[in-house]
Amino acid sequence: MTEIRVLSDEAQFRAHLAVFRRAMHWPPPNDEQWQIAQLSYEPGRVLAAFDGDEMIGTTLSFGSSLVVPGGAVVPHSAISRVGVRADYTRRGVLTSLMRAQLEQLPDPVATLRASEGRIYGRFGYGLAGRWRTVEIDAKRAVVAGEMTGRVRMIDADTADKLLPELHAAVGLTRPGQIGRWVGWWARNRDRKTDAENSVAVVHSGPDGDDGFMVYKVSEVKDFKHKMSIEDMVWANDDAWRDLWIYASRLDLVDKIERDLALDEPVSLLFDDPRVVYTEDVNDEIWLRLVDVERMLQARTYGVADPVVIEVQDRLLPANDGRYRVSSQGVERVNAQADITITVDLLGAVYFGDTTFSQLAATKRIVGARFGEADALFAVPQKPFCGTFF
Known part of the structure; x- marks a missing residue:
């Protein structure tokens, strides 16, 4: 019989992550991975399914906030690390976990990112928002005029401190945007893994810092480079435009790739709108009204x-x-x-x-x-x- 328990200590949290990673066909976390991941575990928000003493399923939530239409910001649970051990699937384990989690969530709304589109509708999650992936021909991308502000590159240590502050100040304006918790920043700014080759730039306008961009540049072949914009936040149109000017004028870059809102008018920035090509449209926000x-x-x-x-x-x-x-x-x-x-x-x-x-x-x-x-x-x-x- 499946029993759902709330986990509370580090050993249980690490076992939780190992079960989730195995469900995703990844190996258990090594010591370095766990050192970063443990910062994202919040007592009271971590649930696991057990068969006797064996952990067979996982889910958790991160305490966050969410912008809704009209601009109000409400408490929000970001649902993640949902997985069931392969030898226990199709037995109602996931349903038990999802039901228990919903009954215990302290926030009025939850969102998640779905690995498969057919899973979460039966638990009350609806596909509420999508993004599009665009590729920009940087060699042909011309923006008329000059910047109205200034874009400066910052070192990694400065970014670790400044980016969370800037995001909290200017990053909650569009419906669907969420507040970022300490563990999110720890994982995404970990320079041993995802952030190893990332570059951060900050935009300043007449009232000070009002936007930032984080990107990576990789060599495709023979000095052909692709810029991947991984994070971009702005407080106003001038900051948005200046950050795109910076990206489009970066030397030795042939292509720019970015995931953005369906209605972000980036193609209208350029003299030739055809330099922006939509590669794909994917689901992003799965919303659960608790x-x-x-x-x-x-x-x-x-x-x-x-x-x-x-x-x-x-x-x-x-x-x-x-x-x-x-x-x-x-x-x-x-x-x-x-x-x-x-x-x-x-x-x-x-x-x-x-x-x-x-x-x-x-x-x-x-x-x-x-x-x-x-x-x-x-x-x-x-x-x-x-x-x-």
């Missing part, structure tokens, strides 16, 4: 007549109910529903990347007045997180 009423009340809405939405949540039945959504806000009601929707699909429309009308066309929701619901949930910006965990 407290539906609180999360519906947290965001703002467009102008349309009110719509009553009936929500169905198999794992958290306290969310079941009808909610009147209007331009003024949300309230729980007993009125007749206009639209009936499961909690995973409500997550899918929450950020505006998917619409009620699109779901209705696929017969995944039932009801009427989908146009009014689309107008209420419409957003001026597509969601984008930009923080992988």
Whole structure:
């Protein structure tokens, strides 16, 4: 019989990571890997499934924050390290873990990054945001005009201190963006692994530092180089434009690759918009509304007549109910529903990347007045997180 336990000490945490890594077909962590990874384990947020004394499944959450439409920032759980040992799959272990985790989460909303698209919908997670990967022909990329501010390169030790401060100050503006915890920075700034060859630059405008970029340059062959932009944060349009000017004018770079929001207008920067090529579009944000009423009340809405939405949540039945959504806000009601929707699909429309009308066309929701619901949930910006965990 599967038992779900909350883990509390370092030995259990390391075993937890080993089980997760094996589920992903990776070897257990070595001492150097564990030294970095242990900083990301938060007591009370680490769950494991056991068969007797054997650990057979894992999940955890990182305490974070999340920007919702309208700009409010709410407490958020970043879900990660979800795995089940190969000899225990298809036995309900993952369902037990996900149910226990949702019942214990201290935050009203959670997000995760899905290794497979069919796994998490049954636990109430909806595909709420995507990104596109672009490749830019740097040899032909011309931005008219000059920078309005200054971009400076900083050393790794300065970056370790400054980048977290800058991200906290300017990195929570677009819906879908999340706050970054200490363990995230430790892993991503670890110079023995992911950050070994990374370069950090900071943008300064009239009011001081207001953006940064982290990138790597790798040689493809015979002095042909590709620049991979791994992180980019800005507080205003001038900082965004200047950072792209810096990237496009870097010597000895032939191609630039970057994951960005679907609506980021980078191609409009260049004299020839065809220098920007979209290589792929992938899912990024899988959103779980843990407290539906609180999360519906947290965001703002467009102008349309009110719509009553009936929500169905198999794992958290306290969310079941009808909610009147209007331009003024949300309230729980007993009125007749206009639209009936499961909690995973409500997550899918929450950020505006998917619409009620699109779901209705696929017969995944039932009801009427989908146009009014689309107008209420419409957003001026597509969601984008930009923080992988």
